[in-house]
Amino acid sequence: MTELVLLRHREIPKINQLDVYKKNGGFEAFEKVVTSMKPDEVTEIVKTSGLRGRGGAGFPTGVKWSFMDNNNWPHYVVANADESEPGTFKDREIMESNPFQFLEGVAIASYAVGATEAYVYCRGEFWELTHVLDEKIAELEEAGLLGDNLFGTEYSLRIYTHLGAGAYICGEETALLESMEGKRGQPRLRPPFPPSYGLYGKPTVVNNVETLTNVPLIITKGGEWYKSLGTEDTAGVKVFSLSGRVKKPGNYELPFGTSFRELIFEHGGGIIDDRPVRAIMAAGASSALIVAEDKALDTPMDYASVRELKADLGSASIIVIDDTVSIDWVLKKTIHFFEHESCGKCTPCREGNYWMNHIIERIHGGDATHDDVELLDSVAKQIENKCLCALGEFSIQAVMTGIERFPQDFEIAVKN
Amino acid sequence: MTKEVNLTIDGKRVSVPEGTLIVDAAKKIGIDIPVFCYHPKMEPVGMCRMCLVDVGRPAFDRETGEAILDEDGSPKIQFGWKLDTACTVPVSEGMVVEGMTEKVQKGRQDIVELLLTSHPLDCPICDKGGECPLQNLTMAHGAGESRFIYDDKIHFDKNVPLGDLIWLDRERCIQCARCIRFQEEIVDDAVLEFFNRGRATDIITNSEPGFDSYWSGNTTDICPVGALTTADFRFGARPWELKHAASVCSHCPVGCNMTYNTRREAKSGGGIVIKRAMPRQNESVNELWICDKGRFAYHFTESEERLTQPMIRKGGKLVPTSWDDALALVAGQFKDAGDSLLSLVSGRLPNEDLFNIKKLTAGLGGKAGLHSYMAGGDLVAQVGLSTGSNLGDLGEGDTIVVIACDLEEEAPVWWLRIKAAAERGAKLIVANPRITKLDRYATEIIRYAYGEEVKTVTNVNISDAENALVFYGSEGIGLETSQALANACANLLAKTNHVGKPNNGLVAVWPRANTQGAWDMGYRPGADLAKAKVLYIAGSDPVGDDPSVAEVITKAEFVVVQELFLTKTAELADVVLPVQAQTEREGTFTSGERRVQRFYPVVLPKGETRPDFDIAAQISAKVGVELKGRFPSLVLPQISAEIPGYAGITYQKLAEVSEQWPIVGRGDLYYGGTGYENKQGLGMQLPLQGNYKTSEVLKNFGSLPDAEVIAVPITQLYDRGTMISPSEVLHPRLPEPFILVNPKDSQILKTTDGMVVGISINGRDTSNATVVEDEHVPQGIALVPRSMGIPIDGPSKFEIRIAVAAMA
Amino acid sequence: MNKIAEKYSGDIEKIIAKYPPEQKRSAVMSLLYIAQREDGYVTKHDINEIAEILEMTPTEVVALVGFYTLYHDKQDGKYRIQVCNDLPCALRGADEFLENLCENLGIQVGDTTEDGLVSVEGVMCLAACDKAPMFQVQTGDGLKYHEEMTVENTMELIESWKKEEKK
C-alpha cells in the first residue's frame, strides 16, 4: 500500500501536534522554499505536479498562481474552507486531524505568490474547528514558523481565520471574498478573476483546503512524483467523501482513476442490506444523476472519464442512492437545498428554484400531472446557461438528468 | 484619446470608444437592448439577466495568431457557447452582437417569465402603470401567457413605508438593486440594503429616521417597477393623465433642471394642479438627479396661506383692496421719495423681476440692496466659471477646493458632482472647521478654527492643478468675512492662473437660486434699512430672519412688500402686493455656475397675484419711469442690452438643446428611468466680465467676539424657511430649532443632549432650541442653523437660559 | 455608550487587527457573533453599536443578519438544535430522527419548547454526512457538533442542559 498524502493522521498518530508533524518532515518544505527557492520556482513545481483544484472546478493550481497580477500589491491567499456542498466532508477531516499540513500548504502558496497575509475562510458551522486552527496558528507563530523574518529571511507571513455564518454560496470564490469584506456573500461579476481583482480589490489566490494540503509533499517529493499518482488526465490523489446508502460512509483517499465500484463496494462495504445501487451523484447535490449500470460503476473516477457519463466529478462527493429511494424525492431534497441557498442576486436562479420548488412539492406530494414533470424539466432548461454564477447551474443538474434518466419514478409519482 | 473599436450589432456597424459596454454601444445606434438592473450611471452588476445577447468574436489560429477566414474570405466569427449579458461585456474589435435571433429572443422571454413568477401583476392599481419598464418589456419580450399557477404566489406586504417620503411594495420588487446601488454608489448614503436571500430577498432600511437621505426620491425614478413610490405622488394620478412643463429648481444655486407633471382636477375646480416634480436631464447641471428638497418642496406654491389680493393698512390693520388703489398709493409715495427710497430684494426673484425693480429704483433716484448674508458675486462675475464649463469634465489633474461649506446641505447636487469628480481622480481639498460628508472624498482635509477662513484659503496650494475651482460657502461667517473670503479665493485663483478658462474659477455656494443674478443685476448686500424712509421689499423677509429689524421697519414712513405669504415683514407693511410663484410664470435664474436658465409657467396664477417684474413695471408707469412689463420676454432683451455679460441671451437660445448622453426618457424608460429628456433648453453659461487682477483683501472682516462659547451660523438643507415649511410631505423631516454643541461644552453650559433651552445671541433672547451634542463640533462653538427661528448673522456671543419647564 | 465596545474591547481589537486598517468592515461577521453572546440573537441596539465601531451604516450591518443563517434577529430557544436533514443525512434516517425528536419534545419542527430552552430546526448539510443522524447546537457561546445521535441520547443531552439551568 502506498503512503497516504492527505489523510496522514490515519497512519501517523498525533500528527495534529506540532512536534509530531515536525518529526515527520513537517515545515521542511516551507523552510526549503523560503530559504532556497524563488517564488516562481515553487509555482513551476506545482505546475509540473499537475495538481488541479479540489474545490470542484479542477483548475490547474500552478497556472492559477502564475496569473497573479504583479503590478498590483499586496497579494493575498485565501484558503476556501467553506465546505458546504451536500455530501462533502473531507476538508473538515483534513483540518481537524492534519491541520499543520494544511497550514503549511497555505504558507507555501503564500510564499509562491508573494502574499504576506493569508486567510482561512471557514464556514460558520466549523466554529470549534476554527478555534482549534487559531490555536495551531498561534503555536506556529510561537515556534517561529509564522511571523516576521521567517528562517532569518526577509519573508514574513501571517495566517488568520475568518468565520462565515451559514451560506453555501460563500464557497463560490468571489462571494467568499465579498463575505470576507463584510458584505452579503453574493458572487461578483467575472472577469475580473481573483488573481487580478480579489480581496479588497487586490490580486488573490483562492484555493480549496485539500488542494493546498497536497502542496507540502509535492515540494518535498517533487512534481513528477505527484504526477505519477492518479491518471493521465487527472494527476494525484483525492479524498473521496462517500455518503448515502452505503455500509461504511466516510472519507477515502485514493488515486484518481479508482472506479466507482471499488470505492462503493470495496471501501464503502457495499449497499445497506445489500440492495441494488440505482444512482450515483458524484459531485454532491450539484451532480447529474448517474444511472448506476455496470459501465458506470466501472468508470474510473477522473475528470474526463466521468464527463463521458454526462456528469461531473466536481468535488468528488459521492452520494449513493439505492432502490429504496425514489428520484422525485431526491430532487425534492436538492431543489429545496438550492432554493434555500440561492443568494438571490440573479433572476433565473432566484425565481427558477422557487418555481421548481413549487412544482417538485406538487409532484412529490402526489398532486401533479404529467404536465408538471414536463414543466419542471422546462423550467430547469430555462435556467440553464443564464445564471450569474455556477450555483444556478448546479441547481438544475439533478433535475434535468433525474427526469431524463429515471422517467419511471415520475410516472409513478404522477399516477399516485 | 481613447481608442475606437468597430463592431456590428444586429447587422449595423458602430464605432465606439474602447471600454464601452455592448448595451451602450447599441443605444448609440438606436438599438434597444432591454435591461432592468443596468443603469447607465452605475457600475454594471449583471443581475437581472434580461440583456442577453449572442456575442461572436473573430476566431484566431492558436498557433499563428492569425485570423481564421470563412470560405468567402471574411473573418470567421466564433459565438460563445452561451448567451452573454450585454450590460457587462465591453466591446472588442470585430465583435458581432446578435440581439434579434430566435435564441436570444427566447432567452429574454425566459427571463421575463421568471421575473413574473413572483410578481403580483397588479398593474391596474399600480402607480407605475403606464410608465413601467417591467410592463413595457413584458409586452415587448414576454411570452403572453403564464405557466406559473397563480395560487402558488407568495404574497408580501404591499404598503411598507421605508421612511416619511418613500413607500415600498415588496411584491413588486424585482431585486434589481438599482435603489440600493444608487444610494451607495452615487450618493454614498448606504441606508438601503437587501435583507434575507433568494426569493425572500427584501429591501430594508435601518436608518433613523427611515430611508434617511436627501436623495431618496431619485430611487423612485430609476426603480423599473412600481415597488418604490413617493409619499407625494403615490395614488396621486396615472401617468397618462399627466401634462408636463419644464422648470428650474428654485431652492439653491445649482439650478437643477426639472419637469413638473400636472393634471386638471375637479377638486380644484377644474384647475391645473402640480402632481409631482421630476428631474429633467442636463448633463452639465444635474445629470439625471434632483435632491428631495427640490422634489418635494414645491408645495409652497399651492399653499392655502398664499396671498391672493393686494392689501393696504387702514386703521392699523391690513385690509384687502384693489390693484388700482394699491398701486396708486404706492406710486404716490414713491414719486418723490428720491434717495430716501430703498428697494430690498433677495436671490429668490428671477432676473426679469430684479432688473425691473432695479430700474424703477434707479429711475426714482433710490438705492437698491440685496438681502443676503453672503457676498462676492461681483468677483464671481469676473473669475467664476465661464462658458464651456462642466463639473462632469473634472478629473485627474484637476483640483477642487471647497471652503467654509457643508456642500451636501447647501447645494446637494454640487456635492454629488464633486464627489464624482474626486472619484474620477480630481484632487479635492475640503477646508472646514468640522467634519462634513464631503470629507469622505477629500484628498486633503484642512481643519481651521472658525474665524480663520481667509487665512486658510490664502495658504491653500493649487498651483500644480491643470484646472482649479474654488467653492466657498457661508459656514460660520457673516457678510464682511464672506466678502473677504471671496476676495481671497479670487486672488488664489488669479495668482495661480486659474481664471478665464473653462472649468476654472470661483463658485459661490449662494443661499438662493438666483443670488448670482441679483449681483449681476447690480444689487449689493449691506444696505442700511434704518436710513431709508420708503422701503420697497420684494422676495425677502428681513424681520422673519431677525425680529429686531421690526423696529427699523416700523420706523420707516412707508413700506411696500411684494410677497407670496404674509411674512413677518409683510405684517408690518403699509401695502402688501401678492405675487406669482415661480411655477405660475416664466423667467430666468442665473445659477452659481453662471448658467442662465429658463423656466416656464406650470400652473395658472393664484387669485389676483401678479409677477414681481410686472408690478414694478406698473408702478413705473405711474411714476414716469419707462419699463417693460406684461411679458418677461419683453424684459429679457433689455437685460441683454444693458447687463454686462448678458448680451446675446435670448429665450430662443436658452431653449436650445443638444443631445445628452446617456440618452434617457424616450420610449426606453427602462434604461435611464422616468426622469425627463430635456427638450426645453439647457441654458447658456455667461462669459466672464472684466480682467481680474488680484486685489487687496478687505481687512475689516469680523473678528470673533470674546465669549466662552461663540455661536456661529451654519446652513441646513431642511430648515424652516418659507420655501419649505408649507410642504406637508416634507414636514416630518423638518427639524425643530436646534443648536449643535460639543459634549464638553454642553457640560460647561450645564445642558444635556436633547434638552430644550432658551438661547440668547449677542445678549438678546431669541427662541428656544433643542441642544444636540455632537463631538464633531469644535469646542467653544455652538452651531446655529440659519432659517430655523434663531436669528444669527455671523459669529456672535452666545448664552443659554435653561428653561426648566421645557426640559425634554 | 457603546456597550459592546466596552465589554469586549480586547476581543474586538484582536479581531480588527486581523484585517488591514482601512478594512475594518471585515470584522463585522465576528462582531455579530459577539453580539449574540448576550442573548443568543442580535438586537437593534447591537446593530447600531457594531455599525458605530466599524463605521458602517446600521442598514449595512442588519443586511448581514438577514443573509447569513447563523445570525438571528429574534429570541428562540437558548439551545438551538439544528438537525441536518439534507440529502446525504436524509438517506441515513435524518428526517425520521428530526420528526421523532420533535415528537418527544412535543413541538413542531422549527418551534421552541415551552420553557424556552430548546428550539429544533432542520438545516442544510453540515459536512458530517457519514455521521448521520447528527446536529449542531448553537448557543450564544458558539456551535458544537453532535454526531451519530439517537433520540434517546439527544433527550439525555437536553436533560443535562435542564440541570445546568437549574443551578
Ligand SMILES: Cc1cc2nc3c(=O)[nH]c(=O)nc-3n(C[C@H](O)[C@H](O)[C@H](O)COP(=O)(O)O)c2cc1C
Ligand atoms: C456555489 C459554489 C459553491 C462552492 N463551494 C466551494 C466550497 O465549499 N469549497 C471550495 O473549496 N470550493 C467551492 N467552490 C469552488 C470555488 O469557487 C473555487 O473554484 C475554489 O475554491 C477554487 O479552489 P481550487 O482551485 O483549489 O479548487 C464553490 C463554487 C460554487 C459555484
Ligand code: SF4
Ligand atoms: S446563480 Fe444563484 S447563487 Fe449564483 S448569483 Fe445567481 S442567484 Fe446567486
Ligand code: FES
Ligand atoms: S443583467 Fe444586464 S441589464 Fe440586468
